[in-house]
Amino acid sequence: xxxxxxxxxxxxxxxxxxxxxxxxxxxxxxxxxxxxxxxxxxxxxxxxxxxxxxxxxxxxxxxxxxxxxxxxxxxxxxxxxxxxxxxxxxxxxxxxxxxxxxxxxxxxxxxxxxxxxxxxxxxxxxxxxxxxxxxxxxxxxxxxxxxxxxxxxxxxxxxxxxxxxxxxxxxxxxxxxxxxxxxxxxxxxxx
Numbered sequence: 001x002x003x004x005x006x007x008x009x010x011x012x013x014x015x016x017x018x019x020x021x022x023x024x025x026x027x028x029x030x031x032x033x034x035x036x037x038x039x040x041x042x043x044x045x046x047x048x049x050x051x052x053x054x055x056x057x058x059x060x061x062x063x064x065x066x067x068x069x070x071x072x073x074x075x076x077x078x079x080x081x082x083x084x085x086x087x088x089x090x091x092x093x094x095x096x097x098x099x100x101x102x103x104x105x106x107x108x109x110x111x112x113x114x115x116x117x118x119x120x121x122x123x124x125x126x127x128x129x130x131x132x133x134x135x136x137x138x139x140x141x142x143x144x145x146x147x148x149x150x151x152x153x154x155x156x157x158x159x160x161x162x163x164x165x166x167x168x169x170x171x172x173x174x175x176x177x178x179x180x181x182x183x184x185x186x187x188x189x190x191x
Contacts, residue, residue, distance in 0.1 A: 017155075019031060035151075042147065113140060171190050
């Protein structure tokens with residue numbers, strides 16, 4: 001059984017929208033770098049994740065945004081040849097980025113559940129807030145790797161769905177607070 005890990009930069013009020021820049025659409029886009037002192041140790045989680053990542057998963061919009069940039073980025077070179085999965089009912093097969101490793105389109109949540117049953121290591125989901133909410137509601141997320149930033153954004157894409165569902169318990173695997181106010185929290189989903 002493969003683990004499905006959602007990794008995110010998140011505001012204290014649970015928003016994951018536009019952490020990298022204003023081009024992503026949120027009025028406070030780029031909030032990860034604005035007004036917060038950059039401390040390399042606060043981002044060490046990203047390097048730690050690389051050691052555990054055996055595949056990447058994206059929703060269609062995140063894939064279309066990340067593929068052209070990450071494919072050619074030296075900062076993301078370790079991801080180039082990893083298998084990638086795009087969960088989309090609308091992405092055509094001929095729209096996949098060339099030169100970015102093997103990529104498979106999964107057409108449904110059920111396809112993701114089947115993938116999890118297979119052999120292999122952890123699959124990490126980057127971005128893809130809508131996909132993460134849908135997979136969480138279906139009970140398919142196994143772990144959350146979060147870097148929580150000391151900002152309140154008020155509006156934007158939420159990390160968690162507001163669906164009326166049964167309580168889901170989380171177990172804190174590790175946490176660490178940094179002098180710039182960022183807090184690393186890694187939670188395993190219980191049950």
